[in-house]
Amino acid sequence: MEIIHTPFGIDDPYFIVQGCEREPREPLEGGCVKVRFVTDPMVVGQRAWIEVQSDSRRYKRRAQYQLNHGGKAHWEVNIDGENAGVTVRYRFIAGRGPSTYVTSEWYEYTVCRWIEAKRFLSLKNDRLAVNRSDGTSCDCLKEAYVLTDGKELYDLKIIFEREEGERFYGLGEHFDAITIPEDEERYIHVYDQYKVQRSRGYAPVPFILSDRGRALLIDTGFLSSFKIDDSKITLSIYTRGCSIEGTEIRFWKEDSPLKAIEKIYKIAKPCPPPLWALGPWLSANQWNSQKKVMxxxxxxxxxxxxxTTLVVEAWADEQTFYIFNGAEYDPVSGDDKFNLKDFRFHEPWPDPVEMINKLHERGIRLVLWQIPVIKCFDESTPQPAIDIRYGSSRGYFARTGDGSDYRIPVARWHEGNVVVDFYNEEAAKWWASKREYLVEELGVDGFKTDGGEHLWGRDTLTAAGSAAKVRNTYPERYFETIAGILREDGILFSRAGYTRSPAHTLFWVGDEDSTWEALRDNITAGLNVSISGNPFWGWDIAGFSGEVPSMELYRRSIELAVFTPVFQLHSEDSGDPSPSSERTPWNLAKAWEDESIIDYYRNFASLRMTISPYIYRESLHAAQAGLPLTLPLLLIEKENDPEGLTYMFGRDMVVSPAVDEEMKERKISLPEGHWVNLWNG
Structure with missing residues (x-):
């Protein structure tokens, strides 16, 4: 029999694994602790206990059976509350009787309490730091509290006063609104939420600004949150057992929201895309062969x-993610790398060199998909196993507390795979070197750097410390690593992200359905990241998931995509779905038996090409001036659009999205100046 208990689960702020976690994960003074555990297998007549030891008492308590799920017994039992600073140890005993009892390992926690924190905070210029030294106290705080066990400082909670009627924006990617909703704790946690994301984002940023010009940035990788109430703003940082000392919060008071936005842009340092990346992109996950690409x-x-751009996702062996599917080769040692001459290419990619040359002859650049994991599921292809063994021996992967390689948890994307530790400089160089031939010899123009949301749980470790501290910043190191092998005009195109990601990558707002609701959500998410220092974004036009979109949704989406930073068609289904789910205009014409959509698409794609020099000019200006390329007009004209979806596209265009199927017209207030209707003059 096995006893299973994971006190912290995987530290998912949105989901508790009910079967085997502790609640709360960080026990507080005086509060009882509910402990859940599982015994495997479930045995008739089974019983279970918890044995508890603290500084002053010891006791044993019967656990209550809850249910049999999948042949496993689920149990619950409470541990009594204790005073702050007390260390509690506990273990489980289970079996049918004394001769069959099984005992778990010991677990422990130290009880914490909240104390007043202003004496641990010091303000210098615009930086509010957490430390124990004497400094200039910060009078702008209404209240401040820190969680402590009497020895270390952990979580931090700071309360600022809210001015009457003050509205707030930012937080990076969230899909539900431009103005941040009240009375809801909004977590800043890089998170892979498949569709219907609402407040959950792949690329959140712990930055918030108000319409009065106030702004702040929590400059940390720890999980954080914001909550806006009638009279206050509550900022929280959750360190998950790590010391919070040294964490900084940047605080600004400017004359306008735009001046506050400049502050986050100076930190994010977004890199403008090359001109070629501003034309129409084509992509579909089902393009898994050279024949299909041709x-x-x-x-x-x-x-x-x-x-101008073609993205190929399903090109690699799905194990190393740097070798073309079907290629033959003689395996190399783990510390070695391949050159183009080392491969003998076969179907489904018989001649990548010819394929890329033909694309380039037509002015189309090639972007290949990437992921920061390695997996090995096919022993007939030995290179993945060689790479994993070598990387493991050198400490190149994230690891667990016992020193073994960390594996992505069950039921999470790419479960069971190892994750490259980009905080280890040697690991980063090693991983990138495997891909150099793709750029230097094949002429690949960029990478779609998917993933990056893979570090789960405080017990997962990197060269920079616990995943509690670096989960959010991990995508930044991933992008920085692979950007190092690109040519000067190469690009990255990423889904995950954080505060400083824009320095290396363009961005798409994640996985969504082909629905009107998703269209609205995608534009909302894009405008939110733009406010938060990430100006160069796009989305999968008309959605990428499910059946092909309706003709009206497709038309509206194509129109709108012309006036967003990245114009990309993409679809989800892999292999050979029947009917095809491609979002290409010729496939839409086939699906809806209406060839007119091809002309419609051509007209708007041509318009995109016509205005791409303007977009390029405005991209340079956005990066240099520290302003969003897509700026919600409500930050200039407060009463313009209650949803906040009308936006400036550069300095000379105003775009008012039609994201409702029934919408035929809308009224907006334009900024000062002389404006001309693009469609009818």
């Missing part, structure tokens, strides 16, 4: 459809 090129050329 068919796409043929359709594009024969139908005279503008395109």
């Amino acid at each position: 068919e796409v090129l043929r359709e594009t050329v024969e139908r005279d459809l503008p395109a």
Whole structure:
């Protein structure tokens, strides 16, 4: 029999694994602690206890059986509350009787309490720091508290006064609103939420600003949150057992919201895309062969459809993610890297060199998909196993507390795979070197750097410390690593992100359905990241998941995508779905038996090409001036649009999205100046 108990689960702020976690994860003074555990297998007549030891008492208590799920027994039992500073140890005993009892390992926690924290905070210029030294106290705080066990300082809670009628924006990617809703704790946690994301974001930023010009940034990788109430703003930082000392909060008071936004842009340092990346992009997950890519090129050329970028996701062996599927090679040692001449290419990618040359001849750049994991599921392809053994021996992967390689938890994307530790400089160089031939010899123009949300749980360790501290910043190191092998005009295109990600990558707002609601959500998310220091974003036009979109949704989405930073078609289904789920115009024409959509797409893709020099100019200005390329007009004209979706696109365009199927017209207030309707003059 096995006893299973994971006190912290995987530290998911949105989901508790009910079967085997402790609640609360960080026990507080005087509060009882509910402990859940599992015995495997479930045995008739089984009983279970918890044995508890603290500084002053010892006791044994019967656990209560809850249910049998999947042949495993689930149990609950309470531990009595204790005073702050007391260390509590506990273990479980289970079996049918004395001769069959099984005993778990010991677990422990130290009880904490909240204390007043202003004496631990010092303000210098715009930096509010957590430390124990004497400093200039911060009078701008209404209240401040820190969680302590009497020895270390852990979580921090700071309360600022809210001015009457003050509205707040920012927080990076969230899909539900431009103005941050009240009375809801909003977590800043890089999170892979598949569709219907609402407040959960792949690329959150712990930055908030008000319409009065106040702004602050929590400059940390720890989980944090904001909550806005009638009279106050509560900022929280959750360190999950790590010391909070040294954490900084940047605090600004400016004359306007735009001046406050400049502050986050100076920190994010967004890098403008090259001109070629501002034309139409084509992508579909089902393009898993050279033959399919050549068919796409043929359709594009024969139908005279503008395109500057083609993304191929399903190109690799799905294990190393740097070797083309079907390629033969003689394995190399783990510390070695391949050159192009080392491969003998076969179907489904018989000649990548010819394929890339043909794309380049037509002015189309190639972007290949990437993920920061390695997996090995096929022993007939030995290189993944060689790489994993070598990387493991050198400490190149994230690890667990016992020193073994960390594996992505069950039921999470890419479960069971190892994760490269980019905080280890040697590991980063090693991983990047494996991909150099793709750029230097094949001429690949960029990478779609998917993933990055893989470090779960405080007990997961990197060269920079616990995942509690670096989970949010991990994508930044991932992008920085692979950006180092790109040519000068190469690009990255990423889903995850954090405060400083824009220095290395363009961004798409994640996985969404082909619905009107999703269209609204995508634009909302894009405008939110733009406010928060990330100006170069796009989305999967008309959604990427499920059946092909309706003709009206497709038309509206194409129109709107012309006036967003990245113009990309993409679809989810892999392999050979029937009917095809491609969002290409020729597939939409086939699906809806209406060839007119091809002309419609061509007209708007051509318009995109026409205005791409303008977008390039405005991209340079956005990066240099520290302003969003897509700026919600409500930050200039407060009563303009209650939803906040009308936005400036650069300095000379105003875009008012039609994100409702029934919407035929809308009234907006334009900024001062002389404005001309783009459609009818």
